[in-house]
Amino acid sequence: MANILAVVEHRQGAVRDITYELLTFGRKLAEKTDGKLTGVLLGHNVDNLTDNLKKHVHRLIVADHDVFKDFNGDVYQQALADIIKKENPFLTLIGNTAFGIDFCPSLATHLGVPFTTDCIDAEIADSGIRVTRQLYDGKMDTHMKLSESPSYMLTMRSGTCPAEEGNLSAEMQKIESPITTQPSYKKFIEYIEAAVGDVDITKADVLVGVGRGIKEQANLSMVEDFAKAIGGVVACSRPIVDANWLPKDRQVGSSGKTVKPKLYIAVGISGAFQHIAGMKNADTIIAINKDSNAPIFNEADYGIVDDLFKVLPALKSKIMELKK
């Protein structure tokens, strides 16, 4: 019987999508062994979040305290260390996000629990845990076995287990917060919105996402022209922002914007999971990439395996024709 604990990720009053993915995944894993899934919600004035969460877990532990008002990895670590020691779960699941990464590795180390990060799958095997992870820019997968232990901890990559509707009705257990103040050596100050420019890519119906495949800044104008022709807006992958070719607010992906346009055309983007995370919910995805093995083709509805410098101008003129 494997009892599983999953940590609820929320920010600025809303539960983040990764949480429901984790809960769906955790519940399936637990039920396979007749175990139970327990959710842990650390927050302040979070009563409004619990109703939906209760549908996804067998039990929901809630610690309500203003120390959890905003995220501080160290506060989470201390509180969870306490809860995990008491609960003694077989497995603790955390999102492989800016939230989970900041406390899982140190928490597991503190507890002496074998752990690993950025898993895309996990199974209970020979009374231990076997995970699937991706290496080398997503070009290789690996199976890894965690060292034998009564307890494990994993961070799961977002987007690897689609969230399902919950139909449980968990009992809720309110606990005293094990911690009441932020440590003096690490204090949360504020969230800062990255500066927003004149276009808002989250509001566009058609997005043309460009990646490192466009090679040079000078080629951006070609993409801008194309976007204009199709009535869309140019968005991009992170390397384009790193190179200062486009402002940060055009970046799609886990550390950029999450977009849900009617059409997303990925141009010269390989499809790293961080990018996918930001655009996989687009209604239609068309990918143009000259590498037929590029992971973006696993996400796209339509793929064009060819040189973008040939395809884009051709596509532009066809679209102009159809518009007439």
Next chain:
Amino acid sequence: MDLIVCIKRVPQTAEAEVRVDSSGKDIVKDRLTFDMNEADTYALEAAILLKEKFGGTITAISLGVADAEDTLRIALAKGADSAVRIKAEDFGELDGFKTAALLKEVIKDIKFDAIFTGCMATDDSYYQVGPVLAEMLGVPHATLVSKVEVSEEKVRVNRELEGGLIEHLEMSLPAVFAVQTGINEPRYASLIAIRRAAGKEIKILGKEDIPVETKTNSTLEELFVPPVGKRAEILTGSADEVAARTAGIIKEKGLI
């Protein structure tokens, strides 16, 4: 300020063909080029910028095979003062946890104000070394760091969160910062610095120097090429034909 930067030499696979080798547990590396892990180049630059402002020293440490010394020399040429290689060949299978444990054994004897690591390495994609190292050393840490600003009374740290949001923290030193890519502009090394670096000694530590038992958290069982997911319908033909079909699809969806 005395700073430490942890650096990894990794194969450059972003634009390369990657194949599994005969052991089934590693990739074929003989045709790949190697370089400093991308995030580490930003970690190094972040440390150099601090050293330029406040003085002090930078020690670069790499757990790797002999070739990692080339990468350490790059760090020396760019601004590190001394370098240490931990002989990976002495320690068997590694994961993020064990790497951190070995680094800790070396770092515990060095005086430092801050440690910089990359937020992850592109080869094994762990996000572990920085935070585990911090925990083992008993100092605070921040991951996915996009800014470290040191002033007299405090250290301002920014973390990059999802959705273009930034988490602003105040921390005290010593601390470990696992930095995100793209946060500064890594510099070139000058010819003078390269010459100087070429002559510097790199301290090499092996099993006999680190006589502790370190264990991995996990064992790699096999490597394999990812199964294809929901594959896109691939449109084939000349650029013009493909463009015509695509334009047709876009029109069907009522988008033009």
Next chain:
Amino acid sequence: MANKKNIVVEINPEIREALVEMGAVDAYKCYQCGKCASVCPWFQVGTYEFLVFRFPLETVLGLIASSEDKDDLAREVDKIYRCVGCEACVDQCPLGVKMPHILRSARRILVDFGSYPENLKSVVQKIRNVGNPLGEPREKRADWAEEIGVKDYSEEMEILYFACCLPSYDTRLKNVAKATAFLLKRAGVSFGILGAKESCCGEAIRRVGAESVYQETARSNIGNFKESGVKKVLVSSPHCYVTFQKEYPDLGGEFDAVHSTEFFWKCIEQGKILPKKSFGKKVVYHDPCTLGRQSGIYDAPRNILGSIPDLELLEVEDFSRNLSLCCGAGSGALWIDWPKGERMADIRIKQLVDTGADVIAVACPYCLQMFEETVKAMNLNVQVMDVSEILFESLGEDEVR
């Protein structure tokens, strides 16, 4: 004084020694006359200060790329990578100073320390990994040839055709490889290709400073050529030409390299190829630096063009033959993006177009690539063609294109 911190310089004999060891011996010859700077294409570009004659002095003093300031250093490294190796300076220097070699010595040291532009790193990576700068799979190297039934090379054949990476993969440039293959067939020459067994000749990365990857790549070609019994290699690119002709012998690869223009002119002279279809256009020929100045081949391409019926051959006044201006793609520059307004190809295209030509003829895949892009970017109404393509059209067949 604007630049005070440069007044007191620390001379660094150690760097001088290192540079000389890497091949900068010519630096001692220079007597600072400044002629090189006035013929360097950067002088024509005019918007970027490139005082070539300083490099020998800076080498002797050991000052190249040695600023302690991050931004200054970035500018210095950028400068070192501005030389396109056109050898206009070498041609005019009273003392024959090989400026590109001086700069390459510095590049070699920088490359060893990963201290060079990222775009070039990626090119070096791809050549090491898959044998071409485009990162295309090896198996696809012969795709262009399969389409038209070109055979694999075998020992009894007369010629190995080495098409160069760009014509092997790039859709536009494949046309050059195909035209060349058709011409060879028409001339009745027995020839084949090595396809997946060949790698980039390595010229560009050697000039970028990646000496060890160059040597590894060159040795692999030499091994494969020898194993296949290659004696004579026909090339479309003058860059492959100089590498096979002048540089492979140092690594034990003695092959007889011949450029397609030389070969086809001989075929025409011998009556094996007969240009008969009227071309009906004005053509200006651009001398590729590596074919002209560096290999002394000026007449063969002109002779070919001159033999084509109804083709009016034009010349760029003052900037023709050994005074030709570089397209700006040499020594790795094809993969560097200089700011708008600082591009050699823009200047050269203007010179070529000003002759009133309908077609710009080149004999080098780099020039072809550079000019095609520039023509597109500047929206010009002029065609860019390789000499082999023009010759092929004049045969009156239309299998190509």
